[in-house]
Amino acid sequence: MRSPPPLPRRHALALLALPWCAAPRAQAPASPVLVRFSHVVAPDTPKGRMALRFKALAEARSRGRVLVQIYPDSQLYGDDDEMEALQLGAVELLAPSLSKFGNVGVPAFEVFDLPFLFDDLAQVRRVTQGPIGQELLLRLDRQQMVGLGYLDNGFKHMSAGRPLRTPADFRGLRLRVQASRVLSGQMRALGAQPVVLPFGETQRALAAGVVQGAENPLSNFLTQGLAPLQRDLTLTRHGYLGYAVVTSQRFWRRLAAPDRELLAGALADAIDESHRQAEDTERQALETLRQLPGVRLHSVDAPQRAALRAAVQPVYDDFERRVGADLLRAVERAKAQTP
Numbered sequence: 001m002r003s004p005p006p007l008p009r010r011h012a013l014a015l016l017a018l019p020w021c022a023a024p025r026a027q028a029p030a031s032p033v034l035v036r037f038s039h040v041v042a043p044d045t046p047k048g049r050m051a052l053r054f055k056a057l058a059e060a061r062s063r064g065r066v067l068v069q070i071y072p073d074s075q076l077y078g079d080d081d082e083m084e085a086l087q088l089g090a091v092e093l094l095a096p097s098l099s100k101f102g103n104v105g106v107p108a109f110e111v112f113d114l115p116f117l118f119d120d121l122a123q124v125r126r127v128t129q130g131p132i133g134q135e136l137l138l139r140l141d142r143q144q145m146v147g148l149g150y151l152d153n154g155f156k157h158m159s160a161g162r163p164l165r166t167p168a169d170f171r172g173l174r175l176r177v178q179a180s181r182v183l184s185g186q187m188r189a190l191g192a193q194p195v196v197l198p199f200g201e202t203q204r205a206l207a208a209g210v211v212q213g214a215e216n217p218l219s220n221f222l223t224q225g226l227a228p229l230q231r232d233l234t235l236t237r238h239g240y241l242g243y244a245v246v247t248s249q250r251f252w253r254r255l256a257a258p259d260r261e262l263l264a265g266a267l268a269d270a271i272d273e274s275h276r277q278a279e280d281t282e283r284q285a286l287e288t289l290r291q292l293p294g295v296r297l298h299s300v301d302a303p304q305r306a307a308l309r310a311a312v313q314p315v316y317d318d319f320e321r322r323v324g325a326d327l328l329r330a331v332e333r334a335k336a337q338t339p
């Protein structure tokens with residue numbers, strides 16, 4: 001199947017707003033299906049690898065009738081315009097971090113940003129794979145999106161030009177955050193100044209001194225080339241980073257039922273494989289970082305961790321006021337369930 005070359009993003013969004021450029025009508029089961037999957041991270045990350053595996057599975061299972069084109073590294077769309085591109089039909093699949101759904105009207109997703117809420121990925125999965133996770137995906141309906149599943153990246157750590165072990169270490173630093181009120185509140189509570197920037201601009205902003213630090217899981221820290229810019233990486237493991245894989249209602253509803261099933265199955269299997277490799281992926285990234293000259297890794301002891309947790313309590317209070325204490329209580333109950 002031939003596919004059109006992608007247009008520059010602004011041009012594509014403007015064109016797609018015109019009625020004669022709308023996506024084709026409902027396809028018969030045997031029609032070719034094009035799935036453009038845009039994301040902002042490098043191919044060699046949990047999300048990048050999951051996208052490649054999804055492509056391989058969907059194309060093989062459809063015997064080439066489904067074509068998946070992947071645009072990594074904000075090549076096509078970035079944090080600022082990818083959701084709009086999805087709604088306009090310029091791409092069919094995205095996997096934004098959960099932190100980015102507050103900005104499009106579903107602040108409940110920011111519960112996953114609360115610092116020190118989760119101890120491990122098993123706790124996260126009890127929430128995402130259970131009724132709370134499913135209910136949150138259904139809320140995307142109001143944004144004309146269909147939530148197809150959750151994908152873990154891992155836990156975030158703090159980096160800067162000095163170790164960040166206690167609230168006093170954060171004082172006065174400008175730190176890049178995603179567009180999430182919880183994450184901005186977290187940095188303020190620690191005494192730093194949050195600066196909201198698209199992921200794709202973080203490396204340049206660090207190089208130019210616009211910001212002095214950031215929070216990232218190891219895979220993003222490594223693949224964005226932050227190591228030469230951030231001498232000190234403190235293994236705070238203070239917050240979770242994960243994704244919701246989403247498509248547009250328009251695309252999903254126009255697919256024939258067997259194609260929806262094929263794509264959903266390929267995605268579920270690709271996510272499952274990624275989750276089974278999560279611990280190895282994290283271990284390898286840490287090993288790579290230990291070998292890198294110029295990066296100093298710092299650990300956080302129990303009293304330091306307790307001081308950081310105490311400092312961010314106002315973020316929990318604010319979340320409860322804005323979004324609701326019920327959701328937080330339900331997440332706590334789900335976390336505690338025995339598998």
Ligand code: SIN
Nearest residue numbers: 040041097178199220
């Ligand atoms: C991502 O992993 O998709 C990006 C997260 C970020 O913006 O920090």
